[in-house]
Amino acid sequence: MNSSNRQGAIFAVLAYTMWGIAPIYFKLLQQIPAMEMVAHRVVWSFVLLAGLLTLRVGWQAISSLLREPQKLAWLTLSSALIGLNWLIFIWAVNNNRMLDASLGYYINPIVNVALGMVFLQERLARLQWVAIALATVGVTIQIVNFGSVPWIALALAVSFAFYGLLRKRVRIDGVSGLWVETALILPVALWYLFAISPDNIIMSEHSLTIQVSLIAAGLITTAPLLCFIAAAKRLPLSQLGFFQYIGPSLMFILATLFYDEAVTSDKLITFGFIWAALAVFSWHGLRSSRQPQQ
Template identity: 50%
Template sequence: MSKQTNAAQVGVICAIAAYSMWGVAPVYFKQLIVLPAAEILMHRVIWSALLLIGLIAALKQWPKVIAAINNKRVMQILFVAGLLLGANWLLFIWAINNDHILDASLGYYINPLINIFLGRLFLGERLRTLQRVAVGLAVVGVAVLVFSYGHVPWIALVLAGSFSVYGLLRKQVAVDSLPGLFIETLMLSPFAIVYWIFFGSQYSNLFNNDTSLNLLILAAGIVTTAPLLCFTAAARRIMYSTLGFFQYIGPTLMFILAVYLYGEPLEEARLVTFGFVWFALLLFSADSLVNYRQQRKMRKLAVE
């Protein structure tokens, strides 16, 4: 087996691991339901920042961190990106612990389609025919919920929109994911510490908690960074277009958990919405696959 083939196999395993961990994250956050969502976010920020210090030191990425800190534009973008990421995390945690996992699942299904739309809007990327159809189907799916229930599925749209804008901002700066996440969490840390001191619940004093709860709280850092490390490892070993095909593992696992483990109601209108979005993603994936094969064929012809 060649080194390239072996690296690709490791990349696929890492991609499956990353998206699977993101997909089963609701199980972890459900264990912390006694804590307010903002307090869970506070712990996620603080323990992630501490864990990332060790990881960056072990992986010798301090030069990348220092280079980013010395660039004013990069720091401004990372600060806004960090605020968006924090807001996304907060809403995600709140949605899980208030029985809206299906909405969270829908949001992360919609996410790649919003990425296409934002790419067209801000980066001037041209939409291929099937991509336009896919976005249109997703809009129709959301409209079904609006007309059926009389309200916009805001949780799904805010989760998808905030994460898409976060990704758009991160594309504007040449900072690797690990140093970038460290700087973002570092800038969120003062807010987290202020919350801990002045607004923390009875569980904010770790000395008052039992060992099992404290272990769950401390695990917030691992829950945040472990999938990111796997994702980064996958991105280095397989093509980014290939990586994209694994992104539906996360929301699919959330969907299964919501319906079969936590018993969230799946009304007919909501199922129709998911159907439209799933069909849109099927078209999107088919278009991406065809485009990937065409580009690979053109590269081979160019080499020859």
């Protein structure tokens, strides 16, 4: 690996590690309703990203975007998807469903491949078809034999996959794009905080510790994203993909070893098929990356 690749690998490990241990932060704020947590995440991410745009990135991309209504429309859809993804994830963590969240992010790369085939006319290799088939079998067994639909995992995987697909349609840097997305859902977040939040909760009614922790939601949201952007600039996607299993693996460890979530038989079977699918998926990616370019 050259210097740029090594830096990219470090940034990738940092990004996925932060995403993987993020449940610890949300567990500490378990008394805060999921919707309120998402609202604070939007508000403080908006503020932090505005500061980054002012001090480092600049507002040129935002100015250009305002003259392109089609791009704004795509970002409106992506903002709704990422907001939904945040809400489901926080709810899952705070309701002792972290294993389901972990499963969702294991499934996500396989859903990405499927969406690439359907919407981007990407051709799938034989091993990719095998990976998709294994993942489908695992989910189907849970639904048919155990009568339980892994809706949290599927919702997280599908919402984040479609979010990534929509973001591919908009040429804009990560910081500017995320700021626009948070700006689009900021009115909803503020409306909830000041009008709909249970017991009319506002920031001043929390303890100082909770206030500081809620403000930190902006950093929790943007820090791994910025590391991911830095990694993506320095690593080919074929290499970056191998780091994406760090996050759900850390979630799995946290759920089973630290938060006493039980690995029931239906989850164990589904995880087994998903892990097998990911092994096939990763082997295909590794083999493809080693083939000489024509």
